[in-house]
Amino acid sequence: MGINKQQLTDIQTIGIRWFELDEYDLNRKGGAGPTDHKAFNFKDQTSMVPIFNEQVQQSNYSATYSDDKKNVLIYENDILIDKATIPAQPNFYQLSTADGIPYSKIATLHSKDVLATTVFQKCVRYGNKNTSCQFCAIEESLKNETTIAHKTPEQLAEVAKAAVELDGISQMIMTTGTPNLKDRGAKMLLESAKAVKAAVDIPLQVQCEPPNEDFWFQALKDAGVDAIGMHLEAVSQRVREDIMPGKASVPMSRYISAYKAAVQVFGKGNVSTYILAGLGDTEEEIITVSKELIDLGVYPFVVPFTPVAGTPLANHPMPDPSMLKRIFSTLGPLLKEKIMTSNDLKAGCAKCGACSSMKSYE
Ligand code: SF4
CATH class of the missing domain: 3.20.20.70 (Aldolase class I)
Incomplete structure (x- = not known):
């Protein structure tokens, strides 16, 4: 299990549906340049992923916290493809x-x-x-x-x-x-x-x-x-x-x-x-x-x-x-x-x- 580069391109382009967002302040909302993203740590890469735009609701990728909230489970068409984490607040x-x-x-x-x-x-x-x-x-x-x-x-x-x-x-x-x-x-x-x-x-x-x-x-x-x-x-x-x-x-x-x-x-x-x-x-x-x-x-x-x-x-x-x-x-x-x-x-x-x-x- 692990996201490949094509899947990474997909989720950075069409986003991930995620319904459990908290007020965590590492989201990029507003500001200069590309924004309205959230940072995800995949195995060897941190990636900004669109999650706030309404069009993201059409994405076939979704996310949910693991039961212990330590990981974010990433699904493609409801099939688990990777576990990510969210960078800690500095x-x-x-x-x-x-x-x-x-x-x-x-x-x-x-x-x-x-x-x-x-x-x-x-x-x-x-x-x-x-x-x-x-x-x-x-x-x-x-x-x-x-x-x-x-x-x-x-x-x-x-x-x-x-x-x-x-x-x-x-x-x-x-x-x-x-x-x-x-x-x-x-x-x-x-x-x-x-x-x-x-x-x-x-x-x-x-x-x-x-x-x-x-x-x-x-x-x-x-x-x-x-x-x-x-x-x-x-x-x-x-x-x-x-x-x-x-x-x-x-x-x-x-x-x-x-x-x-x-x-x-x-x-x-x-x-x-x-x-x-x-x-x-x-x-x-x-x-x-x-x-x-x-x-x-x-x-x-x-x-x-x-x-x-x-x-x-x-x-x-x-x-x-x-x-x-x-x-x-x-x-x-x-x-x-x-x-x-x-x-x-x-x-x-x-x-x-x-x-x-x-x-x-x-
Ligand atoms: S997350 Fe990295 S690539 Fe994206 S705007 Fe910030 S510094 Fe640039």
Whole structure:
């Protein structure tokens, strides 16, 4: 018994039905990027699985606690296929800053050993349907008061140090909403990286839109950043303009020039991009662009799109798992051939690998 990579792709794409959810706070609800997931520990991999979306009710996978509540039993068509566990709540969640802000509002545990934060929980593109990304819920967790708008470098350093010391965190990821249309968050990330690296030695990835000038990449590296993600989300101009009209105003040509400049600084694989499969790009478009990116030294982290409650795409259909399997089966061996597998990377979502089963195809 044990889940195989095809079943993992299935459950990360169409989710698991689970009726016994508690108020356990390791669920990813709201926030930047893919969300509304729950973390499951399978034998050698922690994976984020959609469980909150209504479409999940159509899934042929389901879960229930074992009698002693120590395991979660996973069923496919009512046949038991695996036992998983749920990552424990980290110790650093018990702490607060001197001025009373819970550490969990400053950074959160992703997967089982990744510290993640959204440095700036707002975005110049959010709140206006002519510019916002339709899949994004970045400011929702702010409204729910589960986070704070701007995490200072000092706060991030304090939490990172505690998370490493108390919970053995293996890497940190700092993303940001886009605060302005010039450096697009690079300056804020740089200041945060400096403070974190002065406090604790931990591999660090930052994520932002391509800044307007390439000098930022070396400046980020000098501040201690190990890897950078600049996320396309959609690869065709058609889908970019349709789903994320604001971000689409930064042309693909700028993404490509930024990737080339960043690979010079961070090395191949330590520059990456998120691609959300299911927004409307065809399988061929995703494979073609991903191959071009791999040739440039950029890791295309392809993730199944999960509709998020409260966003304009809340009722958008989830993708077909077979499309993801074909994409992964094509890209996985290529990444291995180029020595750009998840294990080769220093930090980042592609290294964590919890939001996509892609690395099991490498
Ligand atoms: S892949 Fe990225 S977003 Fe997903 S759990 Fe890991 S760090 Fe978080």
